[in-house]
Amino acid sequence: MSTGLEPRRQVGVDVETTEEELEELIGDRALARDDHKNAPGFVIRPDEVQDVLFDLRDEAGFDHLSCLTAQEYADRYESIYHLKKYADPTQEVSIVVPTTSDEPTSQSAEPVFRTADWHEREAFDLVGIDYEGHPDPRRILLPETWQGHPLSLDYNQTKPQVVSLTEHANPIQPDQKGAESDTMFLNIGPHHPATHGVLHIKTVLDGETVADVEPDVGYLHRCEEQMCQSGTYRHQIMPYPDRWDYVSAGLLNEWAYARVAEDLADLEVPEYAQVIRTMGAELCRIASHMLALATFALDVYGDFTAIFQYGMRDREIVQDILEDLTGQRLMFNYFRLGGVAWDLPEPREEFFEKIRDLLDELPAKVAEYDDLLTGNEIFQVRCVDTGILEPEVAKQYGCTGPVARGSGIDYDLRRDDPYGYYENLEWDVVTEDGCDNYSRVLVRMQEVEQSAKIIEQCVDLLEDWPEDDREIQSNVPRTLKPEADTETYRAVEGAKGELGIYIRADGTDKPGRFKIRSPCFHNLSALPEMSEGEYIPDLIASLGSLDIVLGEVDR
Amino acid sequence: MSSDQNKPRQSIYDSTAPSTDTRDSRIGEGADDRFNSKLREAFGSTPFILTKFDKFMNWVRGSSMFMLQFGIACCSIEMMHTYAIKHDLDRFGAGVPRASPRQADVIIVPGTIVSKFGPRMKRVYDQMPEPKFVVGMGSCTISGGPFQEGYNVVKGAEEIVPVDIHVPGCPPRPEALVYGIAKLQERVANGESSPVVVKPYELEEFGDLPRDELVQKLADQIDEDDLVMRYNWSDSP
Ligand code: SF4
Numbered sequence: 098m099s100t101g102l103e104p105r106r107q108v109g110v111d112v113e114t115t116e117e118e119l120e121e122l123i124g125d126r127a128l129a130r131d132d133h134k135n136a137p138g139f140v141i142r143p144d145e146v147q148d149v150l151f152d153l154r155d156e157a158g159f160d161h162l163s164c165l166t167a168q169e170y171a172d173r174y175e176s177i178y179h180l181k182k183y184a185d186p187t188q189e190v191s192i193v194v195p196t197t198s199d200e201p202t203s204q205s206a207e208p209v210f211r212t213a214d215w216h217e218r219e220a221f222d223l224v225g226i227d228y229e230g231h232p233d234p235r236r237i238l239l240p241e242t243w244q245g246h247p248l249s250l251d252y253n254q255t256k257p258q259v260v261s262l263t264e265h266a267n268p269i270q271p272d273q274k275g276a277e278s279d280t281m282f283l284n285i286g287p288h289h290p291a292t293h294g295v296l297h298i299k300t301v302l303d304g305e306t307v308a309d310v311e312p313d314v315g316y317l318h319r320c321e322e323q324m325c326q327s328g329t330y331r332h333q334i335m336p337y338p339d340r341w342d343y344v345s346a347g348l349l350n351e352w353a354y355a356r357v358a359e360d361l362a363d364l365e366v367p368e369y370a371q372v373i374r375t376m377g378a379e380l381c382r383i384a385s386h387m388l389a390l391a392t393f394a395l396d397v398y399g400d401f402t403a404i405f406q407y408g409m410r411d412r413e414i415v416q417d418i419l420e421d422l423t424g425q426r427l428m429f430n431y432f433r434l435g436g437v438a439w440d441l442p443e444p445r446e447e448f449f450e451k452i453r454d455l456l457d458e459l460p461a462k463v464a465e466y467d468d469l470l471t472g473n474e475i476f477q478v479r480c481v482d483t484g485i486l487e488p489e490v491a492k493q494y495g496c497t498g499p500v501a502r503g504s505g506i507d508y509d510l511r512r513d514d515p516y517g518y519y520e521n522l523e524w525d526v527v528t529e530d531g532c533d534n535y536s537r538v539l540v541r542m543q544e545v546e547q548s549a550k551i552i553e554q555c556v557d558l559l560e561d562w563p564e565d566d567r568e569i570q571s572n573v574p575r576t577l578k579p580e581a582d583t584e585t586y587r588a589v590e591g592a593k594g595e596l597g598i599y600i601r602a603d604g605t606d607k608p609g610r611f612k613i614r615s616p617c618f619h620n621l622s623a624l625p626e627m628s629e630g631e632y633i634p635d636l637i638a639s640l641g642s643l644d645i646v647l648g649e650v651d652r
Numbered sequence: 653m654s655s656d657q658n659k660p661r662q663s664i665y666d667s668t669a670p671s672t673d674t675r676d677s678r679i680g681e682g683a684d685d686r687f688n689s690k691l692r693e694a695f696g697s698t699p700f701i702l703t704k705f706d707k708f709m710n711w712v713r714g715s716s717m718f719m720l721q722f723g724i725a726c727c728s729i730e731m732m733h734t735y736a737i738k739h740d741l742d743r744f745g746a747g748v749p750r751a752s753p754r755q756a757d758v759i760i761v762p763g764t765i766v767s768k769f770g771p772r773m774k775r776v777y778d779q780m781p782e783p784k785f786v787v788g789m790g791s792c793t794i795s796g797g798p799f800q801e802g803y804n805v806v807k808g809a810e811e812i813v814p815v816d817i818h819v820p821g822c823p824p825r826p827e828a829l830v831y832g833i834a835k836l837q838e839r840v841a842n843g844e845s846s847p848v849v850v851k852p853y854e855l856e857e858f859g860d861l862p863r864d865e866l867v868q869k870l871a872d873q874i875d876e877d878d879l880v881m882r883y884n885w886s887d888s889p
Contacts, residue, residue: 239804240768242870242880247803254803255886259870262771262855262879287769288776290721290751294728295769316769317725320802327801336798343726388729409736416733427730427823648725 114157119190122152134360134585136179136189143196143203144229150178150192150209158182159190160492162210164586164614166599167220169249174201174226178213179586179599179614183492183506186514186595191586196226205231212495215622223248223322238315238651248322280308287316291396291637294647296621300636307636310625314618314650321652325611330358330577331434334608339428341613342649345384345416346592348377348423351432356516357587357598358434361579367568368518369559370436375518376452376555377422377431379548384415385592386499386541386548389644393538394470396641397479397634404469411462418451434577436570441559452556459549466542471535480535484627484639487532494626495619498594499544500643503537505530510590522554534635534642541644576606586614593617593644613652617645706843713757713783714841717833720756720780721749725763727790727823734826746833753779758836760829761813764792764799765806771881774855777813785840787832788815791822798822806883812852816845855879 116137120127123139126149131138141149153159159180166177178192196203205228206213217228218237225246228234236243240260245252286297295316301309321337328334338350352374359366366374391408395401416426421442423431431438442448470476486496488504501508509526511519527543529536581604588597594616603609620643627643628636719741723731734741741747750756753776765773777784786809791797793809800807809815816839819832839845859876861867874880 242873243767244866244869252803257866257882257884257886258767259858259861259866259874259880259882260767260771261858261874262775262881263875287772288722288753294723294725295772316766316772317764318766318768318804319725319764319799320804321799323802324799340726340798343729345729406737409733410738413733413738426825427726 113185114159114188119153119157122157123149131191131193133191134583135587136191138177138191138193138584140193140195143194146178146192146194146204146206147209147230150180150206153180153190153192154209158184159188160184161186162206162212162216162495163189163588163595164597164599164612165206165213165216165220166586166610166612167224167226167248168601168610168612169198169224171250173198174203174224176203176220176226177586177599178206179597183508186508186510186588189586201226202229203227204229207231210495211490211493212619212622215618222246225249236315238318240315247320279303287313291640293392293641293645296645296647296650298624298636298640300633302633305632307628307631307633310628310636312621312624314621314647316651317647318651319648322611322613325613326608329606330362330579330608331573331575331606334358334611335432335434336428336430339430340648341615341652342385342592342596342617342646343427344388344592344646345412345419345427346381346646347427347429348374348381348419348431349385349589349591350596351429352378352517353587353589353591353596353598355432355434356589357585357600358577360587361583361585361600361602362434362573362577364435364573365571366436367571369562369567370569370571371518372555372558372562373422373437373441373569374432375522376552376559377419377429377437378517379551379555380415380419380422380452382548382592383545383552384412384419386545387412387415389541390466390470390538393638393641393644394476397638398475404466407462407465407469414455418448418455421448421451433570433573435573436568438569440567440569445560449556449560452552456549456553456556459546463542463546471539471542477535479634479638480533480538480642481531482533482535483631483635484534484642485532486623486627490626491623494623496594496623497616497619498591499537499540500594500620500623502526502528503540503642504532510588510595514588516589518555519551522551524551534638537642537644578602578604578606580604581609588614591616593646593649594620596649615649615652617643617647617649618652621645621650710843711841714837714839715745717746717785717837717840718755718757719746719749720753720759720776721751722759722776723762724765724769725792727762727792730823730826731760731762731789731829734829739826739830741830741833744830744834744837746837753777754781756780757783758785758787758833759813760787760789760833761793761809761815762789762823764797765809765812766802766804767806767881767883768804770806770812770853770883771855771879774812774853774881778855785836786813786815786817787829787836788818789829789832790824791820794818794820803885806853810852814852853881853883855881 126145127139129140131140161181161183163181164179174196176194180190182188194203220226222236281302283300286292287295297313299311325334338354339347341350387408391405394404420426423429486504488506491504507528524547527540529539579602584601586599588595597614599612600608601610627639788809796805796807799805817832817836858874858878858880
């Protein structure tokens with residue numbers, strides 16, 4: 098069994114699975130081919146899901162269920178399992194599982210990939226496919242009493258709905274021996290300072306130990322997918338990604354949409370724009386990690402005065418620069434398909450100067466954070482060896498980003514599935530082997546330094562960029578209408594991990610299906626693994642170290 | 653006896669004691685000069701002021717507002733920046749976030765409200781002691797903002813709680829929020845309040861809902877006396 102710790106280069110060529118091998122492996126279980134732009138696709142029967150996925154996972158090494166897309170066509174329902182390899186995410190395969198319209202029942206993939214649990218609940222909730230053998234078939238994003246499935250074709254959005262406000266019951270009550278049990282049920286959230294937004298955690302405590310945890314999400318389900326499905330490709334969708342991971346990670350999210358749409362419509366991006374994108378995205382990463390750090394300090398020792406304020410101070414500086422670049426502090430809407438909205442602000446020297454000041458001051462600041470935070474004994478007591486997330490477990494839950502890298506999984510799409518200008522720059526992927534809350538913090542701190550390194554190289558490039566070659570956007574048709582039934586799934590490395598988007602074009606200027614793969618959603622689903630059996634304060638620390646953003650969890 | 657003795661003692665006719673002694677005895681030991689001394693001087697010889705109780709209370713309320721530490725969506729990031737360094741809302745006497753609604757005077761609603769959260773927000777609002785004030789931050793709390801068309805989105809905070817001040821923007825800049833709160837303080841100090849313009853969704857007992865098709869369908873899922881919020885999406889503005 099792989100520990101996930103060996104660097105991926107060692108695995109080398111063995112890891113390669115060709116299309117022929119895939120065909121052979123799936124054999125006649127494949128009813129047809131349904132290739133997507135990003136990956137070969139195989140159509141299989143709804144009662145052979147586990148069978149095929151087990152084979153793909155164990156024989157061919159597809160150990161990452163990146164996303165599950167569910168959608169309804171006029172004549173059928175369809176679930177698409179987007180599989181990848183942690184060792185090499187450019188190797189992808191899509192397993193397409195159609196079911197009939199009258200009886201949309203499909204086998205659950207939960208025994209193969211734990212992360213399918215939440216995914217299938219979401220697919221049931223929004224689209225209405227039933228998954229047979231699912232351990233917990235409930236709604237996840239919408240309230241339990243909701244009527245209908247909003248992303249199905251015949252949903253009527255003007256019908257009234259009733260939402261109840263009842264006390265939550267102890268989920269493991271039936272296992273307890275009646276009134277004598279000494280467990281206590283505790284609601285954390287949805288309005289609670291430690292939940293980083295509107296998250297509700299149903300917790301059962303046994304003394305001070307956490308006996309059971311269940312995150313209850315959906316308090317910020319803003320219908321992002323529906324919104325994107327009703328916007329036109331060219332301009333109307335781009336503002337929404339800013340609002341998924343709204344912790345200043347806007348440009349990183351925009352890139353996810355830009356990448357998938359450019360892939361769908363075969364658009365080129367000029368090199369100059371790529372450099373600007375890369376620089377902007379990394380600035381966003383710094384801002385985002387700073388907030389993660391600041392709020393983590395707030396979580397573990399209620400430090401509203403020092404570290405929290407320091408983090409905010411540094412974010413202000415980054416936000417100022419981003420405002421100069423994009424015109425907004427938070428919701429940038431700066432990327433365009435085929436490039437960026439406008440060139441760097443004039444006078445350019447002043448702008449570069451500002452960035453260089455930031456970069457020059459950063460090492461001292463990082464050292465300061467180290468003194469205050471990671472070098473602090475109290476902090477270490479709270480974080481070292483708490484919230485353990487083993488790499489194998491992390492993979493089962495589809496964890497990515499700093500959470501996975503804190504568990505020693507060497508996985509970063511910027512390097513492994515390159516896009517933008519990252520390939521041509523010098524930087525390293527940071528991993529830590531501790532698997533605990535402390536490692537996750539360390540990873541973020543070091544990633545800030547790596548981002549600074551990337552930005553510095555971008556600034557160098559941009560400063561010397563010849564004036565007559567500053568093309569910020571390629572030629573993009575006014576209305577984009579990708580051919581009907583082109584499907585693609587693409588991901589980028591967002592601040593929190595792998596942020597993917599699946600689009601199916603239906604021949605109009607709006608997507609037929611727009612599905613968002615949110616890294617926070619997966620990372621959060623691993624919370625019970627990290628905190629059950631630990632103390633309640635460690636639960637809060639673990640939650641903080643996951644650095645979730647509810648806008649992205651609930652979408 | 654010298655004639656000097658017939659004159660009043662100098663300590664009497666030169667003395668300012670009658671006024672200062674009175675004042676000192678009224679003020680007591682009094683505050684050190686470092687405290688509101690300028691204000692004291694302005695009051696002159698008496699520490700008493702005459703005003704209407706209501707007016708005084710309004711002034712007190714407006715000058716020290718406790719905010720509820722309440723984050724919903726993207727706008728809460730800018731709200732945090734408003735509290736934090738640089739913008740520092742506390743300068744205006746309104747920057748102490750309280751984690752419990754029982755201790756808060758003002759709730760800033762920073763973000764999109766969706767159906768699942770509506771009843772919870774109403775509950776949090778109900779838990780705040782009177783008098784309480786609401787600042788709606790961002791387009792989402794005005795109309796649902798960019799998500800207005802969504803199947804799950806409440807079209808503005810005013811559908812659930814009465815809002816005193818709307819701060820538009822997506823998100824509003826921290827400066828805008830500071831301005832909104834300063835305006836609220838001004839209004840509170842002047843004793844103004846806002847009328848409720850929309851009939852809000854209420855929390856009611858399930859048994860009290862009119863028995864239409866939907867309610868009958870849900871009857872076996874929800875108890876008669878459970879609190880529910882009924883969203884009539886088609887009536888939304
Ligand atoms: S107004 Fe804009 S920034 Fe604020 S919560 Fe709504 S979408 Fe987010």
